[in-house]
Structures are given as C-alpha cells and as structure tokens.
Amino acid sequence: MMKKINTLLYTMLQGIKNIFRNKWFSLASVATIAACLFLFGAFYAVVANFQHIVNKIQEEVYITVFFVEGTSQERMEEIHQMIDSREEVSKTEFRSADYEWEIFSSESLKGHAESFTENPLEGMDNVRAYMKDVSKQEDLVTYIQSIPDVDHVNQSLVLANTLTGVNGLVSYVFVGIIVILLIVSVFLISNTVSIGISVRSEEINIMKYIGATDFFVRAPFVLEGMIIGLVGAGIPLVVIYNAYNRLSEYVVDRFPMLSDILNFLPVEDVFLFLTPVSLAVGIGIGFFGSMSTVRKHLDV
Amino acid sequence: MTKRKLLKLQKQQDFIEEKGIIYLDNVTKSYSTGSPAINGITLSIYRGEFVFIVGDSGSGKSTLIRLLLRELTATGGHAYVMGQDLAQIKHRNIPKFRRNLGVVFQDFRLLNDRNVYENVAFAQRVVEMTNRDIRRNVPSMLATVGLAGKYKAKTTQLSGGEQQRVALARALVNNPSILLADEPTGNLDPHNSWEIMGLLEEINERGTTVVVVTHNREIVNAMKKRVVAMKKGIIVSDMEEGVYNDEED
Secondary structure, eight states: OOOHHHHHHHHHHHHHHHHHHHHHHHHHHHHHHHHHEEEEEEEEHHHHHHHHHHHHHHTTTTTEEEETTTHHHHHHHHHHHHHTOOOOOEEEEEEEEHHHHHIIIIIIIIIIIIOOSSSSSTTTTEEEEESOGGGGHHHHHHHHTTTTTTEEEEOOOHHHHHHHOOOOOOOOIIHHHHHHHHHHHHHHHHHHHHHHHHHTTTHHHHHHHHOOOOHHHHHHHHHHHHHHHHHHHHHHHHHHHHHHHHHHHHHHHHHGGGGTTTTOOHHHHHHHHHHHHHHHHHHHHHHHHHHHHHHHHOOO | HHHHHHHHHHHHOOOOOHSSEEEEEEEOOOOOOOOSSSEEEEEEEEETTEEEEEEETTSSHHHHHHHHTTOOSSEEEEEETEEEEGGGOGGGGGHHHHHTTTEEEEEEOOOSSBBBHHHHHHHHHHHHHHHHHHHHHHHHHHHHOOOOOGGTBGGGGGGGHHHHHHHHHHTTTTTTEEEESEEESTSOOOOHHHHHHHHHHHHTTTTTTEEEEEEHHHHHHHHTTTTEEEETOOOOOOEETTOOGGGGG
C-alpha cells in the first residue's frame, strides 16, 4: 500500500516537474488554450449581454385589456386573475380609470386638470399584462379576446414580432458561432497537447523498455496536461473578469444616457456559465488529449 | 506464495535449467512485406553465459533483441525468456516481464532532461522501490560503473562513454537476470568501448547472463566468448570461444 502511495506521489511530482522541464511546450500549450478560451469567453460575454438586453426590452412589452362598459368590479378582478394565471404572462397590473386619469393629468396636463370636473377616462379601467415571451403575445391576445366582458385588447404586433425575430437570430447565429469557436478551441488545444507529447515519444519508449507500467508512464503526462489546461483556462477567466468589470464601469460612467439600454449583466451571472465551461474545456482537453496521445506511443 | 504459484515457479526453473534462460524454438518473425527478418532459428542461452550475436545489417540481430524484449511477437515458433513463453505474456504483464531484463542501446536512450542520479533512480521507481532503497542502491551502482562523482551532472554534459555507463547502471540497478546490449559500443571510441566491455564482463562474472549484439570484430575476437553469427535471418554459426569471421559479415 505504502509503495503504491509512493508511486502515486512520485508520478504526480513528475507531472509537475515535467511542466518546467518542457517549459517551451508548456508555455505554447498554455498560450494556445488561453487564447482560444479568451476568444470563447469574450464572445460569450458579449452574447450573454446582448440577450440580456433583448430580454430586458421584452420584459417591458405589455398588452392592455379593456372591459365592456358597465362590467362590475368583481368581474374585472376575476378576469385580471384569469390573465395573471397564464403561463406566458410574467406580471399583471390592474389600472383603474381614476388611476389612469391621475397619471395622465399629472404627466400631460400639468396644472390644467382642475378644469375637468369629471374623469374623462371613465370606463377605461384596464389590466396590463407583461409578457415572459413576446412570441406568445398573439396567442394570449386571442385567448383574452374570447373572455366575455372583454371589450378589446391593445397590442404592438410590430414590436413583438421584431423582438421575436431578433431573439431568434441572436440565438441561432451566436450559439452557432460559440459552438464553432469551441470546436476550433478543442481542435487547436488537443493538437498542441498532442504535438508536445509526440516529440517526447522517445522518453515514453525508454520508460516502457525499463519496465514501466502504462499507468506509470501515462500519469505524469495526464497530470501535466490537466495542469496546463487549468492554467490555460484560468488566465482568460481572470482577464475577462477584470476587463468586464472595468468596461461595464467605464461605459456606465462615460455614457450615462445609454444606461437604460446598456443594462450589463452582473459579472457573476456571466461567470456562472463561463467558469465551469472554460475549466471543463481546459482541464478536459488536457486530460483526454494527453491520455489518448500517450496511448499511441505506449505500444512498445 | 500459493502452492500453485510455487509449482509454476519450479516448472519454470526446471525449464530454464534444461532449455536455457533464453530459448528460441524454430522462431520466425515476418513482416507484412519482404522476406522474414528471422527465419526459423533455434537457440539456447544458458544462465550465466556471455554471448555475442554478430552479423551484418539486415541479418536479424535487432529483430531478435526486439523479440526478446517482447516488443515484437514471433510469427512462428516459440520464444522463451526466463521460462516464460513470450507469446503468452499479456500486454498488461509486459512491464513486469521486462523488469527481469536490463537493456542497453547504441544510442544510450537516456532521459536527457534528468541528471545521472535521476536516470538510474528512474529504473528503481518503476519497480516501486522505497526512497530509502533508492538512496542506497543508486550511488552504489554509479560507483560500480565509475560515475560516483558525476551523479548530479546532466546526461548531455557527459561523454559518450559516460552516457553508456549511465545506461548500464540503469540497466543493472534492479539486478536483472539477463542483460541485453544492442551495439553498446557502436557510438564509442576504442578506449571507451573496451571499458564498457570490461564492465559487461564484470557483470557477467557476478552471474548475470549477458547477450551483446555487435559489429565490433576486434572486441569479439579478443574476448573469446560464445559467438552466434546470423545472416539473412538464420544462424550460420554458433561457437564457444568463437570469432567473428569475414565470411560471416
């Protein structure tokens, strides 16, 4: 048992030493992994923010439901609940005629409202329904129009359709580019790891002639690959984290008028996906790349 | 040790005594193209022997060494080393088998990113020696090959002769029963060649079976050991205290 532990510790130590023994290969591998994953990470951050902005705009899209004149307060509340319970609705808001007049007069009439003795918007009680997904707006409107006591529904089909189109385009194009970037990264990284090991095939041969087991030969290479992958993935994560924070602060400070549109996703949200994926790609390729390349040279 | 294992071991010992520590029984090795590299050779090498295998390029000497190392498998006949049929050794058991053999090559095949001590210690690591044993055995083996003072040197800083000594120390540190040397003096000057041969003889006198593949006529003829001459994949002569004749080249 003690011998096995000794061997394990030795192979691990060799894996770490190998990184320094082959420092040029290690540097080249780390640089390739870092460059690939930096591109991937930076692009992902842009895509995530773009989608976040589109989602934010979607959240502001609402339809307005008006009732048939004379509909009782209870019935309006009942219809409000029916709309609120719909899956495609994110939130609803009941706006009475008095509330609508108060808002309108304070925003648009500014001091001239006193001349009105009665509420000109009488009978304009309504429910605003905000969408979770604007692509389902038409279905919701069809449903609401079928409810008795609903007079009509106001909606902006053009906005809904535009947002649905943009969202679809973003999903397909950006996801496609991210997948391509990821595939290119996997290819480049595994090639670098593979070349680095292939030039050391002589070393593997020598170990095998001496009587080293496959594990004994492979373990240091695999650990070396994993450490290189970890460092290569860690560097772009640190760079992107800092750059993202600085850039978002800079844009908000420098262009305050854009703050309503450029609503940056919190860095934690971006890294919730980016960290595990980058580390998995880096360490995973380091592991599988070295494992499979060493295997090719083990048959001695 | 179980009774079954003891019996197996006894059987192996009996086989070695009778047939030799290396026994080739009508062994052929063919590649997919061309004529066989080894063509039906039968050879017994007994425990403690010192044997030269001589012959020109393409005679099958290197293929023979690679067969004995179980790097290649025979396409015909049976090859036995230490009583084990090489064809029956499973892939996962090859490392364990190779630990019975020491091997030295013409081009030394050292781990050039490590120093002398680490190269020799590596062979001990492979067989899972404790650090304490390694610290005891490696300096002692380096002293045997005359490199006690150079244990910290990088192998690239050593002369050819010194590099071959490191290779020899690495091959011997685990006390193998057989030492296979493939052209051990091929890259050395006459002085260093004689020193290496002297070491091999010394090792043989301690009981290790030594098989040397060589082109070096002068050394073969001077040492008066058993000489097995090969030509085009077959054994053309096998002489005790033999010589390396012109007609065999």
